[in-house]
Amino acid sequence: MASTAFKTFSLANNVVEVSPQDDIYKFDVDADKRINREQPWTKDPHYFKTCKISATALIKMVIHARSGVPYEIMGLMQGKVMGTSLVIIDSFALPVQGTETRVNAANEAYEYMVQYIEGSKLVNRLENAVGWYHSHPGYGCWLSGIDVTTQFTNQKFQDPFVAVVIDPNRTISAGKVDIGAFRTYPENYTPPDAAASEYQSIPLSKIEDFGVHANQYYPLEVQIFKSSLDNELLGLLWNKYWINTLSQSALISNRAYAVSQLNDLQQKLAKAQSSVSSTRAPIPLPKDDIKSKMLKEEKKKEEANQLAKSVKDGAKIATEAQHGLIAQVLKDILFSSRPGAPTSSSVSVEEVVDTAMSIG
Amino acid sequence: MTSMDTDELPVVLPSTTTTSGLTIALHPLPILNISEHFTRLKLQKRQSLPFVLGALLGTQTGREVEIVNTFELAVQDDQVTVDQEFFDARRDQYKQVFPSLEFIGWYTVAAYPTAKHIAFHEQFATLIPTPLLLLLKPSSSFAASADLVVQTLPFKAYEPTIEIRDRKARSVFIEAGYTVETGEAERIAVDWTARGGSGGTSLESHLSSQRAAVKMLHDRILLLVKYVTEILAGEAKKDHATLRSLSALIASLPASEHKGFREEFEKSTNILNDLVDKHIVFTAQREERGPGAGRRRGPRGMMDFH
Numbered sequence: 001m002a003s004t005a006f007k008t009f010s011l012a013n014n015v016v017e018v019s020p021q022d023d024i025y026k027f028d029v030d031a032d033k034r035i036n037r038e039q040p041w042t043k044d045p046h047y048f049k050t051c052k053i054s055a056t057a058l059i060k061m062v063i064h065a066r067s068g069v070p071y072e073i074m075g076l077m078q079g080k081v082m083g084t085s086l087v088i089i090d091s092f093a094l095p096v097q098g099t100e101t102r103v104n105a106a107n108e109a110y111e112y113m114v115q116y117i118e119g120s121k122l123v124n125r126l127e128n129a130v131g132w133y134h135s136h137p138g139y140g141c142w143l144s145g146i147d148v149t150t151q152f153t154n155q156k157f158q159d160p161f162v163a164v165v166i167d168p169n170r171t172i173s174a175g176k177v178d179i180g181a182f183r184t185y186p187e188n189y190t191p192p193d194a195a196a197s198e199y200q201s202i203p204l205s206k207i208e209d210f211g212v213h214a215n216q217y218y219p220l221e222v223q224i225f226k227s228s229l230d231n232e233l234l235g236l237l238w239n240k241y242w243i244n245t246l247s248q249s250a251l252i253s254n255r256a257y258a259v260s261q262l263n264d265l266q267q268k269l270a271k272a273q274s275s276v277s278s279t280r281a282p283i284p285l286p287k288d289d290i291k292s293k294m295l296k297e298e299k300k301k302e303e304a305n306q307l308a309k310s311v312k313d314g315a316k317i318a319t320e321a322q323h324g325l326i327a328q329v330l331k332d333i334l335f336s337s338r339p340g341a342p343t344s345s346s347v348s349v350e351e352v353v354d355t356a357m358s359i360g
Numbered sequence: 361m362t363s364m365d366t367d368e369l370p371v372v373l374p375s376t377t378t379t380s381g382l383t384i385a386l387h388p389l390p391i392l393n394i395s396e397h398f399t400r401l402k403l404q405k406r407q408s409l410p411f412v413l414g415a416l417l418g419t420q421t422g423r424e425v426e427i428v429n430t431f432e433l434a435v436q437d438d439q440v441t442v443d444q445e446f447f448d449a450r451r452d453q454y455k456q457v458f459p460s461l462e463f464i465g466w467y468t469v470a471a472y473p474t475a476k477h478i479a480f481h482e483q484f485a486t487l488i489p490t491p492l493l494l495l496l497k498p499s500s501s502f503a504a505s506a507d508l509v510v511q512t513l514p515f516k517a518y519e520p521t522i523e524i525r526d527r528k529a530r531s532v533f534i535e536a537g538y539t540v541e542t543g544e545a546e547r548i549a550v551d552w553t554a555r556g557g558s559g560g561t562s563l564e565s566h567l568s569s570q571r572a573a574v575k576m577l578h579d580r581i582l583l584l585v586k587y588v589t590e591i592l593a594g595e596a597k598k599d600h601a602t603l604r605s606l607s608a609l610i611a612s613l614p615a616s617e618h619k620g621f622r623e624e625f626e627k628s629t630n631i632l633n634d635l636v637d638k639h640i641v642f643t644a645q646r647e648e649r650g651p652g653a654g655r656r657r658g659p660r661g662m663m664d665f666h
Contacts, residue, residue: 022399022403025396025399025400025403026403026404027404054396055392055396055553056389056392056393056395056396058549058553059388059389059392059546059549059550059553060389062545062546062548062549063389063543063545063546063549064457065545066543066544066545067458090396093457093458094457095456095457112453112456115449115453116450116453119446119449119450119453122434122443122446123432123433123434123446124400124401124404124432125400125432126404168545171545171548171549172544172545172548175548175566175569176548176552177548177549177552224552224553226553227395227396227399228399229395229398229399230392230395230396230399233391233392233395233513233514234392234550234553234554235554236512236513236514237388237391237513237540237550237554238554238572238576239512239576240513240539240540241388241540241542241547241550242572242573242576242577243573244541244542244547245547245551245569245570245572245573246570246573246574246577248544248547314638314639315639317635317639318635318636318639321632321635321636322632322636323566324632325629325632325633326566326567326570327566327570328625328628328629329629330570330574332625334574334577335613336613
């Protein structure tokens with residue numbers, strides 16, 4: 001009885017049931033104006049801590065990144081600031097490619113950007129541009145020297161602004177989205193404690209660019225959000241595409257990338273090997289030569305690190321190969337075994353999984 | 361043709377008399393885009409059923425259609441005319457970044473097509489011959505049903521056509537079936553967001569998605585077995601088409617006993633296992649890896665370096 005009354009009330013008064021989860025999609029014009037007036041981020045270089053990305057924005061960016069391989073693609077993101085979080089509600093692609101060599105790629109697309117954002121207002125997309133994204137196909141999520149310069153400028157003139165990087169190749173081989181969000185520090189600011197970031201494998205050709213600029217920016221924690229309707233649809237979608245999960249094979253679709261990974265690993269190992277052979281056992285030195293001895297030890301540590309890094313890279317390649325193999329073996333067992341006959345495949349799933357686990 | 365006529369007659373032809381010959385593949389991205397558009401308008405206009413209109417982008421070759429992406433559309437103040445300028449501008453912008461995608465139809469939110477939709481259809485028909493209509497059916501709850509077969513996506517696709525009745529031609533819609541297709545990057549992104557986008561080791565997430573897929577397969581097979589048992593017990597009616605496909609399926613298992621295939625498969629398994637063995641050598645310096653590495657070495661003897 002009470003529920004019917006409530007329903008009639010809702011219909012008559014057009015009461016909208018909004019689940020609290022969907023609140024984030026509402027654009028509060030006043031709150032937005034207020035925070036853009038106060039600009040708390042200008043007082044603290046480490047102000048922003050998280051980057052919340054909506055499901056649709058994320059999927060669009062991943063698809064765009066994948067469609068551009070082997071080129072780097074870029075686009076813009078629309079959203080708002082909420083507390084110490086940069087919230088990305090939507091994203092759109094820009095008709096430019098290959099940002100690595102052109103700092104001002106964004107300028108080419110300027111007209112496109114302006115028109116698109118203006119047009120968005122007509123369809124109730126009220127959020128402003130709060131960031132840009134681009135892809136690093138196969139070489140990981142970090143900011144190159146040019147990216148850092150671009151982002152410096154962005155944060156100077158368009159703040160609040162965030163830089164997002166996606167690696168579509170690693171996404172496919174790892175089976176999960178490889179994405180990073182970054183904010184640069186202002187020039188002449190040294191971060192108090194360079195927190196050890198999670199290790200990621202960088203190809204030799206890029207490693208110098210990575211190292212030189214690594215301290216000029218910091219990563220934000222990436223969180224994904226979706227609406228209540230999204231949740232229901234995703235649950236229903238699973239009913240349809242679980243077939244693709246079983247039938248697609250990462251081994252085949254990512255073949256070229258896997259080969260290039262192995263090549264790169266081989267080069268890194270060659271480098272490590274040559275440096276190892278050139279070190280010799282430390283000769284006992286007189287006391288005043290202690291300083292140079294310490295320097296030599298530093299260098300030895302560095303080389304050992306090089307080898308350790310190659311080990312990690314190798315482990316990653318092996319893990320991804322194992323994932324692909326697990327999928328293939330599963331399919332083989334499911335669809336090729338005859339009831340009663342012993343499994344003819346020479347490798348069973350348990351063995352493969354054990355190995356994958358021992359690699360860690 | 362008077363407007364009274366179209367109001368009285370249903371705008372959708374009953375699916376018993378005519379079926380669409382189109383094969384439609386719908387990607388997850390348009391589904392989530394439309395959901396976001398709807399949620400956004402609901403919040404901004406504070407209505408439970410705001411008017412939503414947008415364009416479908418994709419490819420169409422012959423009777424095969426693939427719906428890949430969408431963008432929103434604006435209407436003019438009269439609420440019935442599409443803002444042509446905005447449409448042209450946006451369509452050109454999408455053409456610049458996704459040159460292979462074409463405008464293939466439009467979407468809106470409604471329980472079923474009405475005369476109002478025919479009016480919109482006529483506007484789109486001036487741009488392409490047969491614009492598809494994709495409807496999102498709004499409902500307060502998508503009724504969580506225990507029977508997994510009943511849970512379907514609340515989207516319906518319609519193909520426009522002309523019906524000739526009493527020497528008068530009018531536009532109508534016929535319902536068209538669709539399947540869900542995804543690209544691999546899309547599937548991974550959708551999967552990841554469905555799971556909240558968190559980490560966990562990659563092995564965990566890989567295994568759990570494989571497990572979920574295998575469980576679905578298992579559930580579906582159980583359903584089929586139940587159906588066949590009921591037929592044998594005389595409880596259910598024999599549907600010959602289903603039974604034929606079932607026996608064709610069973611006949612095609614095992615998927616491959618072909619000698620050539622097995623050789624290739626074992627070769628690739630061996631190559632990958634070699635790869636893994638070599639990496640175990642790297643990490644074998646640590647003693648606790650002993651048991652894992654030892655087991656691997658067993659059947660193959662000591663590793664050799666090629």
